[in-house]
Structures are given as C-alpha cells and as structure tokens.
Amino acid sequence: MSRYEQHLLPPPSSRLWLLAALFLVLLPHLWRMPVALSLASLGVFGWRLAHELKGWPLPRRALRWLLTLLAFAAVALLFKSVVGRDAGVALLSVMLCLKLLELRTLRDALITLYIGYFLVLGAFLFDQSLYIGGYLLLVVLLLTAALIALNHPQSSAASTRFYLRYAGQLLLQAFPLMVALFLLFPRLDGPLWHMPQERTGKTGLSDEIRMGTLSSLVESEEVVFRVEFQGPIPAADRLYWRGPVLWRTDGRLWRTLRQPLLPAVPHFAAASEPLSYNVTLEAGDRRWLFALDLPATLPQGLDSPALIRPDFQLLADKPLTTTQRYTVSSVLDYRTSQLNDAEWWAALQLPEEVNPETVALARGWVDAGLTPEQLVTRALNYFRDNDFYYSRRPPLLDNDPVDDFLFNSRRGFCEHYATSFVTLMRAAGVPARVVTGYQGGERNRLGDYLIVRQSNAHAWGEVWLEGQGWRRIDPTSNIPPERVEEVVDSQRFTTTDLLAGVAQGREFGLFKKGFYRLRHMWDAMNHGWNQWVLGFDKGQQERLLKALGLQEKGWGGLILLLVGALLVLVALISAVVLLQRPRQSDPVQRHYQRFCAKLAKRGVVRKADEGPLDYATRAALALPQHRELITTITRLYVALRYQPPGQEAPLSEFKRAIGRL
Numbered sequence: 001m002s003r004y005e006q007h008l009l010p011p012p013s014s015r016l017w018l019l020a021a022l023f024l025v026l027l028p029h030l031w032r033m034p035v036a037l038s039l040a041s042l043g044v045f046g047w048r049l050a051h052e053l054k055g056w057p058l059p060r061r062a063l064r065w066l067l068t069l070l071a072f073a074a075v076a077l078l079f080k081s082v083v084g085r086d087a088g089v090a091l092l093s094v095m096l097c098l099k100l101l102e103l104r105t106l107r108d109a110l111i112t113l114y115i116g117y118f119l120v121l122g123a124f125l126f127d128q129s130l131y132i133g134g135y136l137l138l139v140v141l142l143l144t145a146a147l148i149a150l151n152h153p154q155s156s157a158a159s160t161r162f163y164l165r166y167a168g169q170l171l172l173q174a175f176p177l178m179v180a181l182f183l184l185f186p187r188l189d190g191p192l193w194h195m196p197q198e199r200t201g202k203t204g205l206s207d208e209i210r211m212g213t214l215s216s217l218v219e220s221e222e223v224v225f226r227v228e229f230q231g232p233i234p235a236a237d238r239l240y241w242r243g244p245v246l247w248r249t250d251g252r253l254w255r256t257l258r259q260p261l262l263p264a265v266p267h268f269a270a271a272s273e274p275l276s277y278n279v280t281l282e283a284g285d286r287r288w289l290f291a292l293d294l295p296a297t298l299p300q301g302l303d304s305p306a307l308i309r310p311d312f313q314l315l316a317d318k319p320l321t322t323t324q325r326y327t328v329s330s331v332l333d334y335r336t337s338q339l340n341d342a343e344w345w346a347a348l349q350l351p352e353e354v355n356p357e358t359v360a361l362a363r364g365w366v367d368a369g370l371t372p373e374q375l376v377t378r379a380l381n382y383f384r385d386n387d388f389y390y391s392r393r394p395p396l397l398d399n400d401p402v403d404d405f406l407f408n409s410r411r412g413f414c415e416h417y418a419t420s421f422v423t424l425m426r427a428a429g430v431p432a433r434v435v436t437g438y439q440g441g442e443r444n445r446l447g448d449y450l451i452v453r454q455s456n457a458h459a460w461g462e463v464w465l466e467g468q469g470w471r472r473i474d475p476t477s478n479i480p481p482e483r484v485e486e487v488v489d490s491q492r493f494t495t496t497d498l499l500a501g502v503a504q505g506r507e508f509g510l511f512k513k514g515f516y517r518l519r520h521m522w523d524a525m526n527h528g529w530n531q532w533v534l535g536f537d538k539g540q541q542e543r544l545l546k547a548l549g550l551q552e553k554g555w556g557g558l559i560l561l562l563v564g565a566l567l568v569l570v571a572l573i574s575a576v577v578l579l580q581r582p583r584q585s586d587p588v589q590r591h592y593q594r595f596c597a598k599l600a601k602r603g604v605v606r607k608a609d610e611g612p613l614d615y616a617t618r619a620a621l622a623l624p625q626h627r628e629l630i631t632t633i634t635r636l637y638v639a640l641r642y643q644p645p646g647q648e649a650p651l652s653e654f655k656r657a658i659g660r661l
Helices: 003-007 012-030 035-054 061-079 085-100 106-124 130-151 160-184 341-346 356-367 372-385 401-409 414-427 487-491 498-503 510-534 538-547 554-580 587-601 612-622 624-642 651-660
Strands: 208-210 223-229 240-246 253-255 268-270 275-281 306-308 314-316 324-330 334-336 432-439 442-444 449-453 457-465 469-473
Touching (some): 012 035, 012 106, 012 130, 035 061, 035 085, 061 085, 085 106, 106 130, 130 160, 130 510, 223 510, 240 457, 334 469, 356 372, 356 414, 372 414, 401 414, 414 432, 414 457, 442 510, 587 612, 587 624, 587 651, 612 624
Antiparallel strands (some): 208 253, 223 275, 223 449, 268 334, 275 324, 306 314, 442 449
C-alpha cells in the first residue's frame, strides 16, 4: 500500500459507523434470500467485524476472487439467473459483503456506502409499507451519518450526536425537494412507486372448504382490505363481503366450479339504491375481489381488468400481488333471475352414501309436506332449538362430517353451519350453495372507514326460492348469543364500532381500551400511507392540480412549474443555511485568527496571500523576543490543519500556546 493510500485510510471510528449502517441495510434482504446465501453473507460480514475488533487478517486477493466466483455461481444456481429483482438484489447484497473484505482506503469505504444506498432502493422493490418506509428512513440517516464520519477532518474527536444531528439536518433540507418532486413529477398511468411483484401472497381464503380450514383465519388480525363508503356505513348484519362461491362437494370437501356456468353477465333486479364505496385491498396471490353482496358494477381503478361470474363472484384478470384500490357499487336488496338447467343440477348435487343421517332427516321434512320456505325455517330452528354452540376450537369429525356435526359434536364455527345447512337443503330438493368471504368489519373512527381482517372470514349459505331467486341464509347468526363462546363472534353481527363496546366497559379493561385506540391510530396512518403515497397516481395528481388551479397547464407547464418550484426551494434552503451558519465553525481556524490578531496589534498584519510559514518567519523577525512561541504556534497550526486524521496535534496545546503569547 502506498503512503498516499495509507493517508486515505478511514479512521476506526468511521469504519465502525460504516459497518453498523451497512448491517441495517442488509437486514431486510437477508431473510428474503435463501438460507445458504444469508449465512454466507453474515459469515463474511462477521469476518470484517472481527478484523476491526480483534485484528483478524483479511483474505488475500486470490481467496477474495475465489469467494466472488463462488458467490456469483451460488446466486445463478439458486435463482436460475442473475437478472431480475430477486436475483439482482441478492447478488448485490452478497457482493457488498465481499467488498468489505478489501476495504482499505477511503475510496473503498465510499464505494460500499454508495452500494448501501442502492440496496435501500432495492428494499422498496419488495415492500412499500409504512413499516419498511420508517425503517429505511432510519437506515438512510445512519448511512448519511457514516458518510459524514468518513469525510470529517476530525472524525476521531467528533461525537455520535454530532454525526446524527448533521445527517438529520441534511435530510431535513432535502425533504422539501423530495415532496416537490413527488407531487409535481409528471405521472404515467399508475402510482410512481408501483413495481412488478414476484412474491407469494399472504394467507387468505381458499377456493375450497374442508371442515376446519378457516380456523387459522379466524384467529388472525391481519388486515385484508379497508373500505371507505360514500355515505353512512351500513348496519353490521348487512355487511357480507362476497368471495368464492362453492358448488361441488364430495360430502367432505366443497369447491368452486372451475368454469362459469353462464358466459354472460348475470342479471338481477335491484330493490334498493346502489351503494358506492372504495376498497383498498392488500396484496396477495389470488384473483378474488371482494364486494358487498350483491355487486352491481365491475370494479374501477384496478391494474388489470375484472369480470363477474354468473354466481356474482368478482375476479381480476391476474393475481393481485400489489395493493389495489378500486371503486364498486352494490345493492343490498335484490332479486336474481331464473336458474338454467346447469345451475339447477349443480345446486342440487350430493354424493351418494355420504352423511346418510343428514339426508334422512331432510327427506323426513319433505315427506311432512313442507314448502321450500318452510324447509329453510325448519333447518334454522333445528340449529337454534338444539344444543349447537359456536366454537373456534371444534372437535375433529369422522368420515361423515355433516352427520357427526349435526347429531354428535354440535360444536363448530361458520363453515360447519354453512356446509351442514346447504347439505340439508340439497337433500330436501332445494337448490343451495356455499358462499365464502368476510362478514362485518371494524370501524376506525379516526378515518371513518371500515377495516376487514382475516378474523372476519366467514361462510354462509344461499338457497334458490321460486319468485325470490337466490336468498342469503346465514345459520351461524341464528345461534343464540349465550351459546357463542367468544363475545366478539356475536358482536360482529350487531356492531362495527368496537370502541363503543370499549366505552361501555363490557369485556374490556383499561389496557384493551388503550390498545384499540392505538391500533386505530396506527391503522389510520397505514391507510393514509396507502392512499396518498403508494396510491398517488395520475388521477390523484390531476385532482391535486385541479384543487390548486393548475389543471390546464399541461405537461409542459407542469414541468416548468416543477423546475420553478425546485429553484425556489433550493434558494430558500441555501438562504436558511447561510443565515444560520456561524461566522467561524472551525475551532482551529478561530484560534489561529486570534493569534493573527495579537500579532497585528504589534504591527505584524498578515497579508491576504501569505501562508502560515511565511507569516511566521516575518513575525519572528519583527518580534524576536517571541520567536520561539510564534514558531511553536505555527508548527501546531500546520499539524492540526494538514496532518492526516489521527496524527494531528492536540488542540488544547495549541490554545494554551496562543494564550501565553
């Protein structure tokens, strides 16, 4: 290593700052990469840390080249490519760790730091939530603090508070520029931050039901979607969010039909005014869209086209791997059209020799001469009048699950009641099907919108009655409240305002009241982030410009406005910085000027183009009685100003020498 490179060696304190910041950069990527790559990256990173703390030797060039080739081959083997989002970010992460093994000069440190900034951008390709946004803001603050530590002339003497304060000031100065670019930069169709996603979606509803499959969703508080109504929120017992419709069964498993029964859009007659609302659907890997029963229009505002099946299930053209916001209208009172033959037979299909007791019970009701409407009432009364309980932890069922549930266990949740009810109706000759989705929701008072969680997952039945069409029947809601094990499972049908129950003190302590309020505050922040940051697309930009009276300027006018706004902001920031800048922030220079002022009083005034050594020579000749002290002060000044970091003279000695003059 040349002497020049040794002088550019970053001091130990700034290298530790750099390692701390880079570790936080890597952290979100390590858990996304294959385990082998993550462990290898941590091992290399730990090697560099051991070098800093314990003096371990760094590998020679040949070994570094070998590790680089192995890392490249590992990424290509594990991802089947080195191109693309997942493979590209993984390769960059591994190469960053390997670069630390040859970090010796200031130039090396700056290169790794800039790679860290690129990896911050890479993290947004995977996740754009408020959580990751706040985390990466902290990471950028630490990266900027590390950049200051690497370039500060007195990094060994500066404090942690100094670095963080300085980095925070720089980010605050950049914030107005960021906001101006975000709001005024011309948008194409879609949000600015929209990126193609390759990830696997979150757990959600399935297109099939086997008794017990919804139990994990019932216990989950994960948000599925949020709804803003263009008017009052409907009553809780009207909030049935339609999802997959299940027709086929083997007596145990219920599934959707793979192909629509009708190629045309289904028809219905509305008996109430349409209700419009906006849905913000969280990312997943399914095509399902949720709407209140019954969707009257196709969703508007999606990234891909949508269709409505004959059973009124809404489907997107492709899996929804990003957060989606769409507008849709529904009618809560309606009458559907006549069934065709294919639908009729599909709605009566039952396997033979499965659940024989259930079939015998239903046929006994038919032999009693009951009409279809009376059969529905008899089935609901059967659930209400017998000792059926709503339980999130039902017992296991045997090979005839409906028989076992109806005549033995009599404990279950929505899917048990829905599938058993539909089985009874089909056995009695009444066309019926199972509908899955979500029921109810939780009102957030702060934003006046509805939150629907996985715990709202629900299943209910639909029967077809002559003159009425398809009619929703929910046997779960027919269970008396005293036979519902969890209070929240009965409240879902009566209220959307959980804080109202909190205020009355029922089933809630002081801790839970605070918990619900904090949860609503955080969710309102997340909702605002989704609406105004992730979802800030061309339409929202046009509405903003219209509100500001700038909607007719066009693309050229918008670009001129953006440039003008940036120039004004830069001028304002520069003015603020200059006005707040202290007259002399360098303590070495401040004390040296005090030295020059003392000499000037004795008639030795420093010339504008005179260096410190020439000035000291002239002053020593003019003031020979102070020759030794003038020489000492100048030597200390030169050492403080021009020596490499870590080799400069003590500032305290310099101050004492000037004081003695």
